[in-house]
Amino acid sequence: MAYIKLDYEEVVIFLEISMRYNVCSADKSDYTSEKLNPFPKTDAFKELENLIGLKDVKRILAEVTAFSLIQSRRSQMQLKACPNALHMVFKGNPGTGKTTVARILGRILRDIGILSKGQLVEVERADLVGEYIGHTAQKTREMLKKSLGGIMFIDEAYTLAQGGEKDFGREAVATLVKAMEDHRDNLVIILAGYSYEMERFLRSNPGLRSRFPIHIDFADYDVDELLSIAIQMYADRDYELTCSARWKLKNHLQEFVRNRHPHSGNARYVRNLVEKSIRLQALRIVDREPLRRKELVTIEEADLPDPELVNT
Numbered sequence: 241m242a243y244i245k246l247d248y249e250e251v252v253i254f255l256e257i258s259m260r261y262n263v264c265s266a267d268k269s270d271y272t273s274e275k276l277n278p279f280p281k282t283d284a285f286k287e288l289e290n291l292i293g294l295k296d297v298k299r300i301l302a303e304v305t306a307f308s309l310i311q312s313r314r315s316q317m318q319l320k321a322c323p324n325a326l327h328m329v330f331k332g333n334p335g336t337g338k339t340t341v342a343r344i345l346g347r348i349l350r351d352i353g354i355l356s357k358g359q360l361v362e363v364e365r366a367d368l369v370g371e372y373i374g375h376t377a378q379k380t381r382e383m384l385k386k387s388l389g390g391i392m393f394i395d396e397a398y399t400l401a402q403g404g405e406k407d408f409g410r411e412a413v414a415t416l417v418k419a420m421e422d423h424r425d426n427l428v429i430i431l432a433g434y435s436y437e438m439e440r441f442l443r444s445n446p447g448l449r450s451r452f453p454i455h456i457d458f459a460d461y462d463v464d465e466l467l468s469i470a471i472q473m474y475a476d477r478d479y480e481l482t483c484s485a486r487w488k489l490k491n492h493l494q495e496f497v498r499n500r501h502p503h504s505g506n507a508r509y510v511r512n513l514v515e516k517s518i519r520l521q522a523l524r525i526v527d528r529e530p531l532r533r534k535e536l537v538t539i540e541e542a543d544l545p546d547p548e549l550v551n552t
């Protein structure tokens with residue numbers, strides 16, 4: 241069978257063009273016309289691109305987005321469209337970017353017309369599971385109502401299977417499964433959590449597994465990625481590091497990676513470290529007068545906290 245192989249870069253360019261201009265237009269030449277009704281001015285796709293690393297995640301999302309776009313173009317031309325099953329499983333340790341990516345994905349799916357609102361509703365077991373008969377269905381339905389038009393992101397989803405046969409978690413899952421059928425066109429559900437626990441959860445529940453066709457692994461970041469994330473976080477906040485601070489930070493992160501465990505926090509640890517250093521810098525310069533711009537933006541070696549002072 242002949243097929244056209246799009247590589248990742250091509251898909252990205254295609255998606256950028258598609259998002260900037262009205263994808264509903266059948267005429268390709270319209271893409272180059274500035275007059276055309278431009279796509280809602282969100283930069284969600286750029287934001288995804290700007291995330292450090294996550295190459296495989298970006299690749300899969302380009303694939304998923306391109307697929308959705310093409311299916312809607314096919315429907316417009318009265319061609320058969322494959323059902324759009326966009327429910328996903330995000331597997332990975334804390335701080336690997338799962339929530340961040342889900343939030344951006346909601347906006348991308350809104351921009352290309354798959355979801356009407358694109359909001360992310362973050363829920364955990366306690367938001368779905370109640371304490372008496374009837375309570376769970378009511379709580380789950382309430383959360384579903386908030387999520388319609390967007391993404392329901394269930395963090396540590398495997399906890400829904402904890403508590404055995406009589407646990408109300410099962411009822412929550414059943415209510416979710418029904419909603420996935422009823423609102424298949426305007427609701428995406430993402431189950432997130434540690435890889436091992438999520439695998440076990442899905443294995444114990446084959447019906448659930450088949451309803452979540454897209455699995456994305458979020459790997460732990462390496463030292464260079466953590467350093468780039470830190471530098472990006474400083475830049476976003478209008479701070480910069482001296483050379484020696486950068487060197488100390490790199491050593492700190494090397495140490496962090498050497499000793500890390502699944503709960504260490506990855507980029508979340510980096511965020512805590514960045515925020516702590518910003519407070520320490522403030523403490524160092526707060527009684528200086530005058531305060532110049534340079535002093536306000538510079539993070540020095542002395543501002544970087546010792547590892548035991550960073551919350552994980």
Ligand SMILES: Nc1ncnc2c1ncn2[C@@H]1O[C@H](COP(=O)(O)OP(=O)(O)O)[C@@H](O)[C@H]1O
Nearest residue numbers: 291292334335336337338339340469507508511
């Ligand atoms: N690839 C990345 N590039 C830049 N910042 C990131 C990246 N991954 C995570 N972060 C930042 O790290 C923090 C934790 O990420 P989050 O999405 O909450 O992780 P998770 O949901 O997997 O626990 C957030 O502040 C997020 O912006």
Ligand SMILES: [Mg+2]
Nearest residue numbers: 335338339395
């Ligand atoms: Mg999260």
